[in-house]
Structures are given as structure tokens and as C-alpha cells.
Amino acid sequence: MTMQAVWNGTVIAESDDTVVVEGNHYFPEDSLRMQYFRRSAWKSLCFWKGVACYFHVTVDGQTNRNAAWQYRHPSPLARRVKNRVAFWYDVQVQIAGPDRRGD
Numbered sequence: 001m002t003m004q005a006v007w008n009g010t011v012i013a014e015s016d017d018t019v020v021v022e023g024n025h026y027f028p029e030d031s032l033r034m035q036y037f038r039r040s041a042w043k044s045l046c047f048w049k050g051v052a053c054y055f056h057v058t059v060d061g062q063t064n065r066n067a068a069w070q071y072r073h074p075s076p077l078a079r080r081v082k083n084r085v086a087f088w089y090d091v092q093v094q095i096a097g098p099d100r101r102g103d
Contacts (some may be wrong), residue, residue: 002096003027005087007067008059012036013087014096019080021049025093026084029070042066049078057091067091 003025005013015031040054055068067089071081087093 003093004096005068005091005093007057007064007087007091008062010036010059012057012059012091013085019084021078021081024086024088026081026086029083029085032085037068040066044069046078048075049081050075055085064089064091
């Protein structure tokens, strides 16, 4: 099934190859529409996944700060999410349908 990440009415990522961990869909990095993403300096530590780095998402002049995260060098237990990106802060992750696809 194809999943989409949508923010501010725009599809910012889309893939049929997401990995679900702790209820979050992790999208492959190459499924992101990179024109909407800018790396953040923010980092956090998960006791079992490792250090997460973040992205700001900007659509139509509005920025959702630290709305996406990624484990570039996860612990061995979390290797399935390496270089994949997950979302929060009002980014909607949903099943893509004919009426939901778009650029």
C-alpha cells in the first residue's frame, strides 16, 4: 500500500515501502520531495534507536520546525529505520488514494 506524508495540503513524501516502528511510518529518504525539507540542528536521543536528526518542512511559505526525523546511524536493534524519515507535528501520514495523490 502506498503511504503519503501531507502537510499544509501538499504531499511531501510518498512511498509503498514504509517501515512501521512504534506506530510511525518511516519513509525511504529518496521518497521525500526534498524541495520542502531543510536540515535542522536539533537532535534527540532514543535509548534503543540512537541519535535522531531533524528536518524543518516548508510549504507555501509556512515552516513546520523539526517536523521530520531520521536515524542516520541507528543502533543495531533499529537498523530497519536507517536513513528513513518519520513525521510528527501535524504532518498527516495517510494511505494514498486516487483523490489524494498530487504534487
